[in-house]
Amino acid sequence: MPKTQTNLFGEEDIENLHTLNKEKNASNIKKVEAIKSQKGLSLLRNVQFIYELALAKKELISFGLDFHIANDFRTFEVSSPQDVNLLKRRLAYFWSMDGIITDYYQIIKYNQTTSVNQYLTHWIYPYKGKFHPQMIRALLNIMQVREGETILDPFVGSGTAALECQLLGINFIGIDISPLCYLLSRVKTESIDVIEEIEKIKKEILSNPEKIKNIKNEKARNFFIIAQMVAHSDSARRGRNYTFSFHSNTEKMLKSLKDYIEVKNKLNLRLGKVDIVRTDVRNLDLQEESIDGIVTSPPYSIALNYVVNDSHSLQALGYSLKKISEDFIGVRGSGLNKFKLYDEDMAVAYEQMYRVLKKGKYCAVVIGNVTFQGEEIDTTQIAIDTCLKIGFKLVSKMEKIIYGLYNVMQKEYILIFKKE
Ligand SMILES: C[S@@+](CC[C@H](N)C(=O)[O-])C[C@H]1O[C@@H](n2cnc3c(N)ncnc32)[C@H](O)[C@@H]1O
Numbered sequence: 399m400p401k402t403q404t405n406l407f408g409e410e411d412i413e414n415l416h417t418l419n420k421e422k423n424a425s426n427i428k429k430v431e432a433i434k435s436q437k438g439l440s441l442l443r444n445v446q447f448i449y450e451l452a453l454a455k456k457e458l459i460s461f462g463l464d465f466h467i468a469n470d471f472r473t474f475e476v477s478s479p480q481d482v483n484l485l486k487r488r489l490a491y492f493w494s495m496d497g498i499i500t501d502y503y504q505i506i507k508y509n510q511t512t513s514v515n516q517y518l519t520h521w522i523y524p525y526k527g528k529f530h531p532q533m534i535r536a537l538l539n540i541m542q543v544r545e546g547e548t549i550l551d552p553f554v555g556s557g558t559a560a561l562e563c564q565l566l567g568i569n570f571i572g573i574d575i576s577p578l579c580y581l582l583s584r585v586k587t588e589s590i591d592v593i594e595e596i597e598k599i600k601k602e603i604l605s606n607p608e609k610i611k612n613i614k615n616e617k618a619r620n621f622f623i624i625a626q627m628v629a630h631s632d633s634a635r636r637g638r639n640y641t642f643s644f645h646s647n648t649e650k651m652l653k654s655l656k657d658y659i660e661v662k663n664k665l666n667l668r669l670g671k672v673d674i675v676r677t678d679v680r681n682l683d684l685q686e687e688s689i690d691g692i693v694t695s696p697p698y699s700i701a702l703n704y705v706v707n708d709s710h711s712l713q714a715l716g717y718s719l720k721k722i723s724e725d726f727i728g729v730r731g732s733g734l735n736k737f738k739l740y741d742e743d744m745a746v747a748y749e750q751m752y753r754v755l756k757k758g759k760y761c762a763v764v765i766g767n768v769t770f771q772g773e774e775i776d777t778t779q780i781a782i783d784t785c786l787k788i789g790f791k792l793v794s795k796m797e798k799i800i801y802g803l804y805n806v807m808q809k810e811y812i813l814i815f816k817k818e
Pocket of ligand 1 (some may be wrong): 559
């Protein structure tokens with residue numbers, strides 16, 4: 399059994415490492431050396447919940463590490479050989495490893511918001527029901543998805559999994575029925591390709607937004623359309639001035655793109671290819687056994703009406719709410735029939751997911767139960783039963799807290815299935 403050892407230095411010290419390195423006085427040199435010689439893996443400061451600790455342990459196990467948790471519950475001492483470079487690039491819940499700072503810790507510093515999860519372009523558009531990006535990174539590790547492999551999210555929403563896969567060099571296919579999600583996921587992952595074009599036309603577009611529709615470059619046009627959608631959301635939900643919000647969000651989005659390019663260069667990231675398709679998951683046009691892993695979160699039964707929730711943006715994009723509602727799972731139908739349709743639609747969706755997944759690969763589903771007329775409906779168990787019937791094997795069910803002042807739901811589940 400390895401000796402119990404807690405780390406002497408914390409994240410704050412590592413933050414000062416560069417400054418300390420520059421100011422080369424004797425005591426600082428000592429401190430830098432001490433940080434560098436620090437042994438073991440240290441959990442990031444934002445790791446606070448049991449499910450996060452469980453995922454952190456699982457990601458280490460997936461990399462084949464033997465470890466021992468110290469008495470501080472934040473330091474993991476590793477007693478097996480390790481691929482330091484791989485761990486540095488991949489780990490989600492740790493900020494340092496034997497004095498080496500992980501990529502993730504450096505990536506999350508590039509954040510234009512005050513919310514710890516909203517680094518790089520994750521923050522763009524206040525989409526309700528977003529994944530926790532750190533959790534996605536950990537799940538990709540746990541599922542042992544490697545660079546160059548392909549992950550599918552058939553309910554891609556605001557594109558959280560798309561960006562996390564891209565950062566890890568994992569190829570990604572994202573599906574969503576919502577035209578807003580289609581644009582949003584593309585903008586978060588594609589706009590860095592056209593940053594020069596965006597900067598060139600910014601002044602002209604901000605003074606005359608009418609010209610957005612004439613922008614020839616599709617990626618640059620999408621960037622400004624989404625900046626408008628953020629402004630629509632800001633004015634509809636928070637009563638902000640639309641023009642002011644359009645200007646300030648365009649600038650903030652641009653800063654996030656610069657951040658993305660800077661961190662990509664700094665860490666020498668090889669980005670994964672991202673393909674976003676606007677279609678209905680029930681008609682998934684992908685080849686049988688072509689996908690190396692699935693990470694997704696479907697609508698939680700009828701819990702959230704995605705059409706009503708983003709009505710201001712969908713209307714601004716020129717869509718009829720009534721018409722598009724017909725294809726949204728969990729929104730289709732009325733009264734009690736909604737539940738029946740949801741179960742039928744999700745059975746088809748899970749069948750499609752099973753069909754396209756390669757044998758021996760994993761499918762992670764984040765889902766929660768819904769309360770209807772005071773009664774809890776076990777959407778999670780329905781999902782498990784449906785998947786087992788199709789042929790999936792359930793390898794893990796983990797409870798996850800939903801943290802936030804305004805959340806109605808208290809918990810959800812992370813289910814991991816395997817296609818054997
Ligand atoms: C829980 S959200 C996904 C959120 C996402 N994980 C994120 O991080 O933003 C569920 C998504 O399912 C999409 N959806 C609903 N019906 C669909 C269908 N028939 N085909 C594909 N996507 C659908 C909704 O538009 C919504 O974006």
